[in-house]
Amino acid sequence: MKNMNNTTEEKYNTGSNNEDLKGVVFNIQRYSIHDGPGIRTTIFLKGCPLSCLWCQNPESQSLKPEIFYNAEKCIGCGRCIAVCPEKAITMHDGKAVTDRRICTGCGACTEECPEDARELAGKYMTAREVFNEAVKDDIFYKRSGGGITLSGGDPFAQSDFSTAILKLCREAKIHTAIETCGYASWKILEKMLIYVDLLLYDLKHMDSGKHKELTGVPNDIILDNVKKIWHILHIPLFIRIPVIPGYNDSLQNIEASADFIAKELDPSVQTNILPYHRLGESKIVQLERPEIKLAASPPDEHYMLYLKEIMEARGLQNVVIGG
Ligand code: SF4
Numbered sequence: 001m002k003n004m005n006n007t008t009e010e011k012y013n014t015g016s017n018n019e020d021l022k023g024v025v026f027n028i029q030r031y032s033i034h035d036g037p038g039i040r041t042t043i044f045l046k047g048c049p050l051s052c053l054w055c056q057n058p059e060s061q062s063l064k065p066e067i068f069y070n071a072e073k074c075i076g077c078g079r080c081i082a083v084c085p086e087k088a089i090t091m092h093d094g095k096a097v098t099d100r101r102i103c104t105g106c107g108a109c110t111e112e113c114p115e116d117a118r119e120l121a122g123k124y125m126t127a128r129e130v131f132n133e134a135v136k137d138d139i140f141y142k143r144s145g146g147g148i149t150l151s152g153g154d155p156f157a158q159s160d161f162s163t164a165i166l167k168l169c170r171e172a173k174i175h176t177a178i179e180t181c182g183y184a185s186w187k188i189l190e191k192m193l194i195y196v197d198l199l200l201y202d203l204k205h206m207d208s209g210k211h212k213e214l215t216g217v218p219n220d221i222i223l224d225n226v227k228k229i230w231h232i233l234h235i236p237l238f239i240r241i242p243v244i245p246g247y248n249d250s251l252q253n254i255e256a257s258a259d260f261i262a263k264e265l266d267p268s269v270q271t272n273i274l275p276y277h278r279l280g281e282s283k284i285v286q287l288e289r290p291e292i293k294l295a296a297s298p299p300d301e302h303y304m305l306y307l308k309e310i311m312e313a314r315g316l317q318n319v320v321i322g323g
C-alpha cells in the first residue's frame, strides 16, 4: 500500500537521467515574484560568458565557488590562514588577504572565521538536490501559476546541469523559466530549451561594438539566437533590458531595441525595462575586484516612464517597467 506520509520529494523521485550531475549554485531564492509568472523559486547558477560592467551578481561570473571577504568585520586573528590548505591567505596590515588565483573555494576558512568575515559564494549540488529544494514549494506554484526559474550567471554556462534540473521539473509538471543573456551555441541552446516553458531574454545594447565594450562580447550571436528561438522554436519569451544611465539608456539605443523587438520578433512581446540598482556594488568590494569600475546611478523614475513611452511609440504593445 502506498505510504500516505511520503514527502513531496519522494513523490517526485522518478529516477531521471543525470540527476546525480553536480553543478555550482550560489543561491536558491524562494517566493520570487519578479522572475516569471506566479510565485517561483529562482535558482542562481554560477558561470557567465559575459562580464557586464553593471552586473548585479558579480559572484556569478566565475564558475567556481568564491570567497566574499568583509574587511570591516575582520579582526585579524589569523585563524583562516591556519586552516587554508592552499596557503592562499596572508596577513597585511591586520587584514586577511586572499590570493584568488590559488584559492579553490573549499570553504574551510569560512567555517573557521569567528566574525563571519568570510562567506562562500557557490556550492556544489546535484540536480536532484536542487530539485528537492525547489519542489518544496510546489503547492505555491500550482496555486499561483508559478514554477522555477534558472538564473545566474547564465544557465547555459552549466548546460548539462541546467538541463538535468529542468528535466526533473518537466517530469513533475512544474513550469520552468530561464533568465539568459543568450550567448550560447545554437546546438547547446536547442537541446536545453526542449525543457523550458518561458525565456527571460536580455538585450543589453544594440550596437555590437558598444556591447563588446560593456559586456566583453559582441551581440550578433545573441540577436541571431533570439530570432531563431522566436521563429523556429516558438518558445514564449519576455525581453529584458537593463537600463544603465550613461551606458545603454540613450534614445538611440532604446529606439533601436524597440525596433528590433517589433520588426524581428513581434510587437506583442512583453518587454521589461529594468532600472539599474546598486546591489552589485558592495559585492564587487567583497570579491576584491577593483578592476570593475562602474560610474552609474539608478535612473530617474520619470526617465523610465519616458523610455516606456518611446518604446510604445515605436509599436511595442507590452512594455513593463521593472521585473
Ligand atoms: S576557500 Fe579554501 S582555498 Fe580559498 S582561501 Fe578559504 S580555505 Fe583557502
Ligand code: SF4
Binding pocket: 073, 074, 075, 076, 077, 078, 079, 080, 081, 095, 096, 112, 113, 114, 115, 116, 117, 118
Ligand atoms: S578568521 Fe576571519 S576575522 Fe580572523 S583573520 Fe581570517 S577573516 Fe579575519
